[in-house]
Amino acid sequence: MIKADLKIELIDLDKKHFIHPTSSLKQQQETGAPFIFTEGKGVYLTDISGRKVIEGMASLWNVNVGYGRKELAEAAREQMEKLAFTNSFSSMSNEPAIRLAAKLAELTPGDLNAVFFTSGGSESNDTAYKLARYYWKIKGFPEKTKIISRKKGYHGVNIGATSATGIMPFQEMTNSLAPDFLHVDECSTEMLRQCIEREGADKVAAFISEPVQGAGGVNIAPEGYFQEVRKICDEYNILFIADEVITGFGRTGEMFACEHYGIVPDIMLLAKGITSGYIPLGAVVVTEAIHQGLINHSDGTLLHGYTYSGHATACAVALKNIEIIETEKLVENSRLMGQKLLEGFKKIQKEIDIVGDVRALGLIGAIEIMDPITNQRFATPIAPKVSAEAAKRGLIIRTVVFEGMDTVVFSPPLIINQKEIDELLSILRDALISVQSSLSGGEMC
Incomplete structure (x- = not known):
């Protein structure tokens, strides 16, 4: 069975039999699993189609030593x-x-x-x-x-x-x-x-x-x-x-x-x-x-x-x-790479208008999305759009949009190095620019 056929089979079985935690059950039925991962190595995951992405959340804040150990x-x-x-x-x-x-x-x-x-x-x-x-x-x-x-x-x-x-x-x-x-x-x-x-x-x-x-x-x-x-x-x-x-x-x-x-x-x-x-x-x-x-x-x-x-x-x-x-001195690496991550957030904050507050402590961080015209949050959360654009480009991140929040959060594996931090920030920057450009004719007017 070729991978395309296997993917179709797994998506169908997933819809029929797997109730996903903290997920939209309707969306699961309509679109299927956005990723079916088959392999992990370091800070990267590979899905059933062979596509490799950076796991910017260490899955659920937890894969500290990275994948494939x-x-x-x-x-x-x-x-x-x-x-x-x-x-x-x-x-x-x-x-x-x-x-x-x-x-x-x-x-x-x-x-x-x-x-x-x-x-x-x-x-x-x-x-x-x-x-x-x-x-x-x-x-x-x-x-x-x-x-x-x-x-x-x-x-x-x-x-x-x-x-x-x-x-x-x-x-x-x-x-x-x-x-x-x-x-x-x-x-x-x-x-x-x-x-x-x-x-x-x-x-x-x-x-x-x-x-x-x-x-x-x-x-x-x-x-x-x-x-x-x-x-x-x-x-x-x-x-x-x-x-x-x-x-x-x-x-x-x-x-x-x-x-x-x-x-x-x-x-x-x-x-x-x-x-x-x-x-x-x-x-x-x-x-x-x-x-x-x-x-x-x-x-x-x-x-x-x-x-x-x-x-x-x-x-x-x-x-x-x-x-x-x-x-492997991963606590120290978390501190050092966390500083690099925060520096990158601050640079993006200066370049991209919709980026509000940025923060990090070690390798846990967040970026707030704000309307630069009103200096308030958009009427409709924008963070999910940023997450979707990042995923298209090869970066998995999460969003927090409850109770008026509009936030993108990060928590990469503690083994991440400078090159991988730079790759994460580059994808994030491109995703934010894409979303901001799409808003320039709509919500930001």
Whole structure:
């Protein structure tokens, strides 16, 4: 069967049988999959037609070490041949899970010291909410149940994680959210303080935030914000949960984004870059104080766990992935190439009128689209047009267009080099120029 026939067959099967996550189901039926990828190498993906594109998002912010890493395949093969999986219930264990927990305790800042494993970011979030509430319950504060998060924050799509997510379209999908979740302005510590005092500190279990909001538009907090959040949480005896699912493992130019702000959360959530997407895995890392609190105050079994918590093969892959990040100095590369990316954004900003604010921290960044005539956002989002034009030219990027935003976001693999950064910026510039030219006779008039 020639590739054209195979592509037609796969698109047809895809329409009939594959319900895609976070996708337009109608569009899937009308146009089919825009790409069916068959191979990845470095920062590039190749589709079934043989077309090669730069993955400017590292897929979903997560393929940190790039595609086609045979070391990770070999780590999985070796572990599968010895012990692919055994459950971790009833205190049973395996060496990769033990080694990975110890490595995460070594890497994470401060006294973050004990790890609960999950299968991904949404599970890490739901686990953190349960553990925070359980911690206060066994310490004699059963009414401390409320979780405060930030508007525009993204924490996953399980029912608890959806309820914590501060992006309204995600919440509006269901008419039955979990109780005891509150949202405050994404940049105001004063609003956080007011929320705590209004609800009562004796009712609030935790505050959760991404150190850099990802799916909400790559929003970087103002200077001093997280330091003040840490003080407020300490003042009111509230746990601070850092959702580092996107930002962990070098994405921002530090191993963990909290390190930019010199703070240590009580609970840190990990996933994505922990295995660079080669196999599903997540983790919840807690401080020694919380760990000891759980040990000393609990009575009986911790009735929370997933079948694949501490999955031996996933943990083996994570250990090898972290080894690659360290030996290839990818955190440093993220910082250096992130500076080049931001410099390129700023140059494009000067050249192209529809480019508004630009920002980046390490290799996570964003460009706002603005009407240069009104200095406001266009009535109809333009970012999707930029994304479409970029895809035609060989660059995959994402857009954020909810709640009045019109933003293009970026998160390339941490292995990206100067030549590939230049290629990404060149394609982006051409796509923006094309879109701006198409607007000159319409929306910009």
